[in-house]
Amino acid sequence: MKPRLILASTSAIRARILKAAGVPFEAIKPDVDESAIKAIAAREGLALPDIAQRLADAKALAVEAPGAIILGSDQMMAFEGRGFDKPQTMGEARRRLIELQGRTHTLINAVSIAKEGRIAFRHLDEPKLRMRAMSAEEIDAYLDQAGEEILASVGAYQVEALGSRLFDQIDGDYFAVLGLSLTPVLGFLRREGLLTF
Secondary structure, eight states: OOOEEEOOOOHHHHEEEHTTTOOEEEEEEOOOOEEEEEEHHHTOOHHHHHHHHHHHHHHHHHHHHHHHTTEEEEEEEETTTEEOOOOOSSSHHHHHHHHHHTSSSEEEEEEEEEEEEHHHHHEEEOOOOEOOOOOHHHHHHHHHHHGGGGGGSTTTTTTTTTGGGEEEEEEOOOOHHOOOOHHHHHHHHHTHHHHHH
């Protein structure tokens, strides 16, 4: 019998990525205090990629499901040495886009997969995105059309939708940009016998 896969997330985009790849899974929200984990990691002086990996680990380990494979993932935005969380308001999203326009930032995507109560697999991707220079009017037009859905993204954009118009260049794994490094996850799931091809 194939093991079942649990996505330790309620992220709509991560679910869409797995569904589009034909991966059977169920989604369960992990009981994780991300703010507390980030605060402890900051006190320890961890780098942003290490914080993202610690969060992915915590999510994967937070779901108790004997015999299941549990997939946790976290995404952080790094810009000029600072880490960013999802914007809380459209005003904050606007300020972020103004700050990022014409410059390059990194999306750190960490994946952790737990099996039998321990982390069995980790993967880290760091795609770089260069946002094109835009006027305040262009940014406002984007925000008006995109709507509050962009608050679900650390960068205040969704490259799979209207956000694709905001960029000059994207270097790195497309799925990692979306929020889940799919190819290495599929490789692990094949090795575990969850996928036939």
